[in-house]
Amino acid sequence: MDIQELQYPHTHSKNDFPESVVAIGYFDGVHKGHQKVIQTAIDLANEQGRESAVMTFHPHPSVVLKKNKQQIELITPLEDKLNLLEQMGVDRVFLVTFDEDLAGLLPQEFVDYFFIGLNVQHVVAGFDFSYGKMGKGSMETLPFHSRGAFSQTVVQKVESEDEKVSSSYIREELHQGNVGYIYNLLGRYYTIKGTVVKGDQRGHTIGFPTANIERKDAYILPQVGVYAVKVQIGDTIWNGMANIGYKPTFSDSTEKPAVEVYVFDYEGDLYGQELVVEWRKFIRNETKFDGVHALIEQLNQDEKEIRSFFNDN
Template sequence: MQIWNSLAEVPRDFGPSVVTLGNFDGLHRGHQEVLAQVRAEADTRGAAAVALTFDPHPALIHRPESAPGQIMGLADKLAAMAELGLDGVLVVPYTLEFAAQTPEEFVRSVFVETLGACTVVVGQDVRFGKGNSGDLSTMVELGGELGFDVVVVNDEGHDRRWSSTWVREALRKGDVDTASAVLGRHHTMSGEVVHGAARGRELGFPTANLSGDACGIIPADGVYAGWLTDTHGHRWPAAISVGSNPTFVGVSRQVEAYVIDRPEEPVEAFNLYGQHVVVEFVQRLRGMVAYTGPEALIEQMHLDVDQARAILD
């Protein structure tokens, strides 16, 4: 899959293409249906299947104080898009200048002149152009004027429309089951493993601590069964702790994963520090609880690991 980080990077003779647009945060099942339609239309027309997305998320430019947390980072989103069979993704740097284009200016410059679109695939609620003034009827009108077809993906038939908002709501509650159902896969976070306070190691449960700038929404505090995938592609079962660990004073909120039944030797082969890992949330085991002391906490941690092992086995 080709990735272009500006309009200027797209080859001048590119096209014909079937194009869609969106933020695609989380790349949930609704997004997947749209991209599957793009792929199918492209195959029918002998064209390239292309998605247009934005970086940063427009909300971070227009209302940074209330912008929603991003379900996944750009690199993770592009990797997931590649798995869906797209030929290319155009990542448009989102600025106030770019946002000031009228719907016609946007469609003409990006879809027609840059990507050579023969078909544009959109949802019924598509909005684009200055102040989101363009809608589905605008797109159809512009298609007639500029020479491309418009295909509308029907997302009716679900009890609730798939959405990034739904995923965020579920994760805020720690409901990773619902998040997985909407995403069509388990929610993940990715980031570098950094040194922590080594408290887990002292308790007999050494953990991989994600850096504070890790990508992905942190779910509600608690303990989860999940997986950790290291830089080398090894996928390990894990018990994942999210929170500040109220049993101890002065601990900041963090995400740390204890690899279950980790290989004992050679120890050097299992050094995760500095590695970029992916943590996958499968099921919530419990909320975060303050225990009377380390002994009670250790007893609970053994129970957590046993339960996680049973779920992941």
């Protein structure tokens, strides 16, 4: 997959790129709605003997439009999004810098620079896609702005339980801890990549050594609580239980939640390793226990419940 970074104004001419069918959007999560849009572009490109491309943006538009927020948390930070697009078989990604200049382009200017100017022959987007300053361009105005240089396909709404599958919907479900349901929206479980860092070293003294995960990118954290997880260490996948929270039994701080995983049956040192944590099921809320023994009793119960969940799933 070729990744072409672009910024407004770019100096490319049409001849720099082969004819393409392009799917356009921010695509955070590469969820089922996005997959339909992207797969439609791939299928049409194959039929038309053209290159398939995805045009996406970086950073997230809200970083530029709402100036107070520096970094928005994402379902699929850029590296994960690009990996998923590559797995789908996309030939090229046009990665467009989203800055104030880009946000200020009139719809016609956007189309001239980023579709006509890059030799795009067909555009695929969802029914509610918008482009240009204040999102004034839509799938209704696109034929006019195309100046006859390309055609278009509008993808109809993909829904789950009568609700449009969207990045915002997935974010809300994650914030509520509904990680099991997320599978229906993403077509896969939610994952977070991170590195194992040193914690307070208390875990092994209570019989549950945990890997403390520092998130690699700005991933959204599911709701505070205890979860059944799969953990990828190198090429091997393990079962485990994770806690997202503040360890209220030991600390009064509610500043920054920790993410820690007890990997079942794993023996060895994990410090410095990169792990992928896949969130399978919400088990319970985090609780302040009356001492370490009550916590240990609960952790034994959690382990039993989660092992039995994985035996059945």
